Amino acid sequence: MNTATTTKIANTLHEIQMLDQNAMTAARARVDFLTKPPGSLGELEEMAIRLAGIQRTAQPTLVKKAVTVMCGDHGVTEEGVSAFASELTGMMMGNFTREGAAINVFSRQMGADVIVVDVGSACETPAGVRNEKVKNGTDNMAKGSAMSREEAMAAIEVGIRLAEELASQGYQAVALGDMGIGNTTPSAALVAAVAGKAVAEITGCGTGLDEEKRQAKAVVIERSLRINDIDSSWRDRMDAIEVLARVGGLEIAGLAGVTLGAAACGMAVIVDGVIAGAAAMMAFEICENVQGYLFASHLSQEPAHGAALAHMSLTPVLHLQMRLGEGSGAVLLYPLLEASLRMMYEMATFSDIGL
Numbered sequence: 222m223n224t225a226t227t228t229k230i231a232n233t234l235h236e237i238q239m240l241d242q243n244a245m246t247a248a249r250a251r252v253d254f255l256t257k258p259p260g261s262l263g264e265l266e267e268m269a270i271r272l273a274g275i276q277r278t279a280q281p282t283l284v285k286k287a288v289t290v291m292c293g294d295h296g297v298t299e300e301g302v303s304a305f306a307s308e309l310t311g312m313m314m315g316n317f318t319r320e321g322a323a324i325n326v327f328s329r330q331m332g333a334d335v336i337v338v339d340v341g342s343a344c345e346t347p348a349g350v351r352n353e354k355v356k357n358g359t360d361n362m363a364k365g366s367a368m369s370r371e372e373a374m375a376a377i378e379v380g381i382r383l384a385e386e387l388a389s390q391g392y393q394a395v396a397l398g399d400m401g402i403g404n405t406t407p408s409a410a411l412v413a414a415v416a417g418k419a420v421a422e423i424t425g426c427g428t429g430l431d432e433e434k435r436q437a438k439a440v441v442i443e444r445s446l447r448i449n450d451i452d453s454s455w456r457d458r459m460d461a462i463e464v465l466a467r468v469g470g471l472e473i474a475g476l477a478g479v480t481l482g483a484a485a486c487g488m489a490v491i492v493d494g495v496i497a498g499a500a501a502m503m504a505f506e507i508c509e510n511v512q513g514y515l516f517a518s519h520l521s522q523e524p525a526h527g528a529a530l531a532h533m534s535l536t537p538v539l540h541l542q543m544r545l546g547e548g549s550g551a552v553l554l555y556p557l558l559e560a561s562l563r564m565m566y567e568m569a570t571f572s573d574i575g576l
C-alpha cells in the first residue's frame with residue numbers, strides 16, 4: 222500500500238496538537254460565572270471555550286480573520302455534470318479580484334481578508350490571483366485518476382504553506398472557500414467513499430441541475446468510484462491521500478492542506494459548504510486531531526454536506542438554504558464567534574452584581 226507522504230505533510234501532521242484542556246477548563250469556569258443561567262447561551266458558549274482550547278489561552282481573541290478561496294477546474298465536467306461551463310471558474314476569479322463576488326461583499330462586512338488562490342484552473346491565472354497552479358484542471362475521474370498522488374500532495378502543500386503564512390501574519394482564523402465548476406461531483410464522490418453513503422442519496426443539483434441530470438451525475442460518480450477501485454473496503458488498499466488523488470480536486474486538496482496547516486499553527490478553521498466540507502473531511506481522515514479546530518458554519522442544500530459534517534461530528538449553526546460556495550456561508554460565522562468573545566469579556570459576573 223502506498224502511504225508515502227512528503228516531509229512537509231508528515232511534519233505538519235506531527236505538529237497538530239489536541240486542544241488545550243487547561244485553557245478550556247479556565248474559559249468554561251469564566252463562562253459559567255457570567256450573569257446568565259449556565260449553558261443558556263448554548264453554542265456561543267462552546268465557541269468561546271473552543272477558541273480558548275485552539276489558541277491555548279483562557280483569553281482568546283479574534284482580531285485577524287481570513288477566507289481563502291481555492292480555485293480549480295475538473296475534467297469530469299466533460300460528462301455533463303454541471304449546469305455551467307468550466308470557463309466560469311476563470312471569470313469568477315476575475316470577479317473576485319474586482320471584489321464583485323458574494324464572498325467579497327460579505328467579507329467586507331465581516332472584516333475578513335480574502336485570499337484567492339489558483340491551485341488548478343484550466344485557464345490563465347488572472348492578475349491579482351495568487352498563482353499556485355499544480356495542474357491545468359484535473360483529469361476526468363470517470364475515465365481514470367483525477368490526479369497523481371504527487372499532484373494531490375503538491376496541492377495539499379499549497380494549502381499548508383498558505384496557512385503557515387497566515388499564522389505568521391497574525392491571523393487567528395481562516396474560512397475555507399472554493400470556486401470550481403464541477404466540484405460538487407468530486408465532493409460527493411469523496412463523501413460517499415469516506416462517510417460510506419449511497420451515491421444516489423448524496424448527489425445534489427450543484428449549481429442547478431434538473432432531476433434527470435442529477436441522476437445522470439450520480440451514475441458518473443458511481444462509475445468514477447468503480448473505475449478508481451474505491452468501494453466500501455478501500456481502507457484495506459489505500460489511504461485518504463490516494464482517494465483524494467483519484468476522485469478529488471486540486472482546490473479540494475488545497476483546502477484540506479489549509480485545514481491541516483491551520484490546525485498545526487493553532488488557527489480556527491471555518492468550514493463552508495459541501496466542497497469545504499469534503500476538504501475538511503479529508504483532512505480529518507488524514508489526521509483526526511483536526512476535529513477540534515473546525516467550526517461548521519452553515520448547512521448547504523447539497524446533501525453530501527450534512528453527511529460530511531455528521532462524519533466529523535460537527536453541527537452547522539446557520540440554516541440559510543445556501544449553495545454558493547466561495548466561503549460565503551463560512552464568513553457569516555465570524556460575527557457569532559466575535560459575539561462569543563464579547564460574552565466572555567464584556568458580560569458581568571455574578572460577583573460583579575454582588576452574588
Ligand SMILES: O=C(O)c1ccc[n+]([C@@H]2O[C@H](COP(=O)([O-])O)[C@@H](O)[C@H]2O)c1
Binds near residue numbers: 402493544
Ligand atoms: O458550497 C456549496 O455547498 C456549493 C453547492 C453547490 C455549488 N457550489 C459552487 O458551485 C460550483 C460547483 O457546482 P457544480 O454544479 O458545477 O458542481 C462551485 O464553484 C461551488 O463553489 C457550492
Ligand SMILES: Cc1cc2nc[nH]c2cc1C
Binds near residue numbers: 309401545
Ligand atoms: C455564477 C457562479 C458563481 C459561483 N461562485 C461559486 N460557484 C459559483 C458558480 C456560479 C455558476
